[in-house]
Amino acid sequence: MEDPESGNTLMDISRVMADAKYRRMKLEKAKNPVVVQFWREIATKAGGEASLENIVPYIVSKFDVFTANDYMRPIIGQQKSAFNFRQIMDEKKILLVNLSKGRLGEINANLIGMILVGKILMAALSRVDDATKSFPPFYLHMDEFQNISTNSISAILSEARKYKLGLTIAHQFIAQLDQNIRDAVFGNVGSIAVFRVGPDDATALESQFLPVFNANDLMNVPNRNAYVRILAGGTPTKPFSISTNAPMPINQADVVARIAMSAKRYGRSRHEVEAEIQARYIKELIPTIGDSI
Known part of the structure; x- marks a missing residue:
């Protein structure tokens, strides 16, 4: 996170774990002594089942499902977000997200859903800096809520209203929710x-x-x-x-035109993003003198 130019995305976690040269370069730019000490004094010196050699394949494999997906890679591999969630809320904009499982896969769709919900909720909580509370209300509608709910939903449901964030959650049946989430929903909604x-x-x-x-x-x-x-x-x-x-009749031509307009204003081409990712991966790291990690 302290050196975004060399990569600070989900894709780069695997590199930090598996690429000693890349990890060394990151540590040389890190200003957090706790992080540096962990990698140089603890992680690389652990032996037995806790050694990096044994742990890295397991951790890296958890990210393969995201990084290997052609739809996911350009999304999680970008250094900067195309939009500002706080700005969306304060300027009364509309954000529509299509999390098609057929295109992304169930795990990927759920991951993006949870990340986006978390981003929106953090943006809502950041409204604490406005003592006048003059900000407009914002409404978050979550379909298939059971796929993006987490154990922190109880705190979310109780805190969101303070910052004018209204939640609409929709799902098919109650048993889809864990008991603690179920209790939080009925206790706060x-x-x-x-x-x-x-x-x-x-x-x-x-x-x-x-x-x-x-x-x-x-x-x-x-x-x-x-x-x-x-x-x-x-x-x-x-x-x-x-x-x-x-349901109202849909003008498909208008839908296509609006999507194209939004993509032109906020989006980037897949080719451009893939080229950026490729450039980060093939960029030759400058050899440095230091630890072997």
Whole structure:
């Protein structure tokens, strides 16, 4: 991180672990004495099962699934982000992210999802520097929430509202969430919309809608209808039913044009990014005198 020009991306973690010459160059530019001491006095001197020779292949293999993917490599290999998350929030911009598992793979899609959610949440927390709290609200909608949820979600759900970050989480059934995440969701989320659900979920959600609706009602909601309980002015309202609109027709030509415009403004060509990554990897490191690490 202290020498971004030589690489500070997820792709470079494997190089730090496996390439002694690259690691030595990084350490010579590091100003953190704890990091330097760890690598020079602990990591390289460990023996037995804890030796670098035994640990490196295991760690590096965990990154292969990302670095070997043609779609992932240009994403995680860039030195600088194409956009600023705090700016997106404060300027009321819209960020749409397509995490298609068919294109990225399940593990890669989940990784990017968790990274992006973390970035957005950190941007929200950075709003603490505005004592006037004049910043506009920002809404984060997470589909397939179970794929990007982490154990820190309880802290996220409780802290986000202080910085005008509204969360909308959507998933198919409650059992998709771990128990601790499930408890955090029901303990912090103020408004719930339930479309037709199965018997297990209906039983679990019934207490949220009684006495107006029972479990049988939740299992027999008509298509495009839902039962809703919202938090208004800090007070739960009486549950009620809603009818949603059918999806609007999509002008595909307009979609393609908007995507192309966004890519031109914020994106970079794959060829340019791949060339940048290649240049970092083939760049000859200047020999230095020092430790062999």
